[in-house]
Amino acid sequence: MAVGKQIRLTRLAFVIYEHPSIDTFAAFAEDFGFVEAGPASKQGERFYRGYGVDPYVYVAREAPEKRFVGAGFVAESAEDFRRASQLEGAKTLDTSDRPGGGEAISLTDPNKFTVVIVWDQEPRSTPEHGVSALKGRPAMNGALDKRRKGDFTRMKHGPAMVHKLGHFGYITPNFEDTCAWYQGRFNFVPTDMLHAPGNTSLDVAVFFRLDQGQAFVDHHCFLIARGDTAKTSVHHSSFEVEDIDTQFMGHQWLKQKGHDLVWGIGRHVHGSQIFDYWYDPSRFIIEHYADGDVVNEDTETLHAEAGNMAVWGPPVPAIWGAKAEESDHPKPLSGISG
16 A cells, blocks of 8 residues: 555554453453443453543453454544545444444454554543642652742552553564554554664664654554564553653552562653553553653654663563563563563
């Protein structure tokens, strides 16, 4: 498909996972900061939302084995949705019992993952400000600039409430084909390209955003990394929270509830976001992030060597390039995350 014929998408909306115990995941989801978005579907799917415009940001299904199913995106216009529905293999989905209604079709990418395109969903109303653990949202005092005068900083204990799905990523041996499939059909453009250490001719990761012209969008909504595994696997899914205080309070809450930390809290290089990665009960990796970069069409694509994953934070975990390896997680070349 020629670039001029790309189907335009506005944003990433949701991810779909299957879990051996949907009830066990439901308890984790509450601790993570999701809110159940309504009754389960006729097929038993459970929907979880943040406090943003999307009717749901996470779809959970129960199945004998854990599995990442795919992700959903919002079409920019009725015409874009119509053209998506005419792509080879497109299937119409029943949305009558899904929060927000609307229309949806599903496609299958080269790695057999599902790509859902939605249109005409009923958006949620959103709060005037992001939901913060910081009570009253007082200003921060600097060393010389004391802006919080007579006000105390106090925190709310509890989960870090999720705003939206920010991004997800794949590790794949089909790096070139996967990139070509998504870029050829949709308006994905690279914000950052990473090459193998010492080899500028070998790209090993790309951080894709959805082109919205002059409008500013997240640094990336989709990460594709070259892997040395036999098949493509999901790397992680990442959900936005309001600020660093909310992130730390959420970190503390998840730790107190006995959930397993992967890596965090730290700040990434590519995208600049503050990260905090956790295992869900099925051992998928799920992230809270805050303070990520936003870019537009004037932002040049940057090229850098892979391996520089964090500005500050704890040591990189074994699954992302440290000495020991865990067999149940794929490792991207030279350690890549986002």
